[in-house]
Amino acid sequence: MxxxxxxxxxxxxxxxxxxxxxxxxxxxxxxxxxxxxxxxxxxxxxxxxxxxxxxxxxxxxxxxxxxxxxxxxxxxxxxxxxxxxxxxxxxxxxxxxxxxxxxxxxxxxxxxxxxxxxxxxxxxxxxxxxxxxxxxxxxxxxxxxxxxxxxxxxxxxxxxxxxxxxxxxxxxxxxxxxxxxxxxxxxxxxxxxxxxxxxxVVEIIERQIEERKIDIKGSPVIIAGGFGVGSKENFKLLFELAHVLGGEVGASRAAVDAGFADHARQIGQTGVTVRPKLYIAVGISGQIQHTAGMDQSAMVISINNDPSAPINQLADYAIVGDLNEVIPRMIKSYKKNSK
Amino acid sequence: MTKAFKIVVLAKQVPDTRNVGKNAMKEDGTVNRAALPAIFNPEDMNALEQALRIKDKFPGTEVLLLTMGPGRAADIIREGFFRGADGGVLLTDRKFAGADTLATSYALSMAIRKIQPDIIIAGRQAIDGDTAQVGPQVAEKLEYPQITYAEDIMDIKGGKITVKRRLERGIEIVKSTMPVVITVHATAPDCRPRNAKQLMKFKHARTLTEEQDNEHNSYLPLYTMDYLKIPEWGVNDIGGDEKNYGLSGSPTKVKKIENIVFQAKESKKLTSSAEDIELLMQELISSHTIG
The missing domain is CATH 3.40.50.620 (HUPs)
Structure with missing residues (x-):
């Protein structure tokens, strides 16, 4: 009861x-x-x-x-x-x-x-x-x-x-x-x-269910990494943040070309277009080819070393700093504040 | 001999949520429908097409629209006529006001009992609420089976209907007895356009209320033609328990509404300090940007 x-x-x-x-x-x-x-x-x-x-x-x-x-x-x-x-x-x-x-x-x-x-x-x-x-x-x-x-x-x-x-x-x-x-x-x-x-009285005649694929399009939260993330190793931090926030990881073309992330995660003109509630751009400079695939996001946060990165123009919040510092703090703060 | 069927299409007139203005909500948190452009709910159009396809295949099939709403929702019935429906009913009564999905499904189910169709087809969900609840709830109230997320009504044979469903990661083909409630997914084919002949024939279709409101009664002679009369049903026409209608039949209440129309973008600069990050995360959580 x-x-x-x-x-x-x-x-x-x-x-x-x-x-x-x-x-x-x-x-x-x-x-x-x-x-x-x-x-x-x-x-x-x-x-x-x-x-x-x-x-x-x-x-x-x-x-x-x-x-x-x-x-x-x-x-x-x-x-x-x-x-x-x-x-x-x-x-x-x-x-x-x-x-x-x-x-x-x-x-x-x-x-x-x-x-x-x-x-x-x-x-x-x-x-x-x-x-x-x-x-x-x-x-x-x-x-x-x-x-x-x-x-x-x-x-x-x-x-x-x-x-x-x-x-x-x-x-x-x-x-x-x-x-x-x-x-x-x-x-x-x-x-x-x-x-x-x-x-x-309702019977199933046929069922074709595909295994889960990477699907960043439907995710309400996307953590996207660019060339500035620096390595595949550093991308693990993005996955960690995505997991904690219940989101998916995306990437810019430069990051995919550099082998940091899978092609299925590519966002932009040559990748997929996304419209999440929250888009966190990490180490992404913000070339038009990339922003074309994400500028409809409801909220954009940029994490970048470079205060003059073009992505900051588009971002609601521009955090100037090192992702290795910022992301662990975000995770810690989220865990503390979320119920 | 091919059989003919009686089909009810449930359709809703919805505010076009793509064009939401300032006065969209009333103070009590319900939708101020008068302030918004009203359209035929998109997935209900897909549902209508599925019904018309059954009519194409089984001549003699009758397609009726059933909609619940204020007087102007008669537009839904007219739109149905223009695209090939045979008739429709407007469920309208002050006593329906403030209904949540449960009270809505109760009213619809009572009207359906009166019509006695073989198949009930609805859109999966309406764009104003996106709940996808009314279809299954109507089915439960009528004790009929339900097939949701339908993409194609493939066949009807030997009293059984075969339907392809579109699921998140694949498809399912199911077979059901009738009567049955089917809700149609947006991936189903679009509705056929208006038919010029039907448009000419039915453009003066009116409810009695509309006819009485018309000061000049310019089409009064036309209104004597039965096929142009759109019936209006209220609680007295469909019966049932009054407390199950409208607000009193609605267990859910809206406690609070927050507007989240985003302001013009103005970047806020933050540092990587723990304090800045903390404030940001608190804001994201309180605005429900993250769960």
């Missing part, structure tokens, strides 16, 4: 990153609320993944296994989630904002009559006073998301209905396992009275 349940998505027998990001976030929320963190894992022979969930802090794992559940299907998965949520009455239920989570969560929320906020980029705990009713709610989940084509940031709450449900975009929250797994229990869900043949 009153706990947080995270829906765990799997693909090819592996837990999706977004689910681990959610567990990391929910771990913080659960300690703030003083409730327990639980996971719902559905699949065919997925019990081997339970340990990994515990290493992200899930103390109770609801496990639904059946050979018909090896691929995601809306109806049986939603039947399982609906029945579990009715029984367990979680206060918060989180899903990845993937094609699976965005298919499943609304169906579940409709059945439970609970509110759902899609594509959150941030989750916080806070209070709310309803002035009209003269009522104050404590410990609500603030579901924060861009809306209106990204022109506004809205904070959504569900004062009265439970669970408070949200989907969260992949890659916007950090993923951090614990140093050692927590103690956990497994609740093996008896499916005999939860799913039935009517849940299988």
């Amino acid at each position: 009153n706990n947080i349940i995270v829906f765990i998505e799997t693909e090819n027998g592996k837990i999706c990153d977004v689910s681990l990001e959610l567990l990391t976030k929910a771990r913080g929320l659960s300690s703030q609320l003083g409730c327990s963190l639980e996971a719902l894992l559905i699949g065919n022979e997925v019990n081997n993944l339970v340990q990994e969930l515990a290493s992200y802090g899930a103390t109770r794992i609801h496990l639904a296994q059946d050979k018909r559940l090896s691929n995601y299907l809306t109806l049986p998965f939603s039947s399982i989630a609906i029945s579990l949520f009715r029984k367990e009455q979680p206060q918060i239920a989180l899903f990845g904002a993937t094609s699976v989570g965005r298919d499943l969560a609304p169906r579940v929320s409709s059945a439970l009559g609970s509110g759902l906020t899609a594509d959150c980029t941030s989750l916080e705990i806070g209070s709310h006073t309803d002035a009209k009713a003269g009522k104050t709610y404590e410990n609500l989940l603030y579901q924060i998301r861009p809306a209106f084509g990204g022109n506004i940031i809205a904070t959504i709450i569900n004062p009265d209905c439970r669970p408070q449900m949200a989907t969260v975009r992949e890659g916007v929250m950090k993923r951090e396992p614990l140093s050692k797994p927590v103690e956990y229990t497994v609740n093996n869900i008896d499916l005999s009275d939860v799913i039935s043949n009517v849940d299988f």
Whole structure:
């Protein structure tokens, strides 16, 4: 009762990153609320993944296994989630904002009559006073998301209905396992009275899923390095920052030509065009060929030794300094300040 | 014998979020639709095309648009007519105001119960909210299966419909019984253009409210023709529990809205000092630029 349940998505027998990001976030929320963190894992022979969930802090794992559940299907998965949520009455239920989570969560929320906020980029705990009713709610989940084509940031709450449900975009929250797994229990869900043949009226005829490729285009945060980064070794710092901020690493053509980064990461006229929320240009001078591929970014930060680098004209913030100094400070500061 | 189907296309009139002005939001945090150009939601156009393609393949199929909104949303029904739809219904009632996705899906599902279609097709999501929730929620309320992220409705045979879905990293082909709710992804083919004949035939299609608002009643003689009447349905027409509509049927509330229209760029110079970096990171976090 009153706990947080995270829906765990799997693909090819592996837990999706977004689910681990959610567990990391929910771990913080659960300690703030003083409730327990639980996971719902559905699949065919997925019990081997339970340990990994515990290493992200899930103390109770609801496990639904059946050979018909090896691929995601809306109806049986939603039947399982609906029945579990009715029984367990979680206060918060989180899903990845993937094609699976965005298919499943609304169906579940409709059945439970609970509110759902899609594509959150941030989750916080806070209070709310309803002035009209003269009522104050404590410990609500603030579901924060861009809306209106990204022109506004809205904070959504569900004062009265439970669970408070949200989907969260992949890659916007950090993923951090614990140093050692927590103690956990497994609740093996008896499916005999939860799913039935009517849940299988939709059948999958064919499925072609490609392995994950480098895809910097969809990333909300991009850390891009130029020739000024100096070496492939130094690029590791960029990857570290990208990992911490939930972003991807990009590169200028000069950096790719120098062998510092993979061609798939090249941004600019001869590479890909990106429009992230945050673009951090490290050691990039800012030639037009490069800026053509990133000048639509919502915010640009430049890190450069050279105060007169052209990129600084475009940047919202121009940090003049050495990346080996600046990036570790950013990582440290982010870890300290993010919840 | 080929079968004909009854199809409902769910379409929404949305503010064009590419042209957001100052007065876009009301004080209570809801959208001030009156201040924005209104368009046919793009993915609902893809949905309409899928419906029209079924009609091409199975003559006699009836394509009906269902939209919920204020009076001016009758434009959606007219646009549907111009592109080949056979009819439509405008769901409009003050009692629908302030609805979130759950209350919206309740109203739509009640109207769909009245129409009794074989297939319900909607856009995956609307550009004002991007939630992608209404399709699945309508399906749940009707206890129909759902197929989201559809790119192509490939075939209908033996009472089953085969649909290609576009997922993040690939495709999936699924087969379902009917009735079914299908939501269509932007990668599906664009909608066909307006048809000149249809345009001539339906340009004076009106709701009763529009006809009454028209001071000159210049097309009153035309309005006696049944095919030009766009029905308006309110709570009394579709029934259901009043508390499930509008604000009272909406569990989610908007607590706060922050405008993030970015100002003209003015570079701020920072040093690499720990203090400067700290201030920057705090600002990025509080502005939700990073999570």
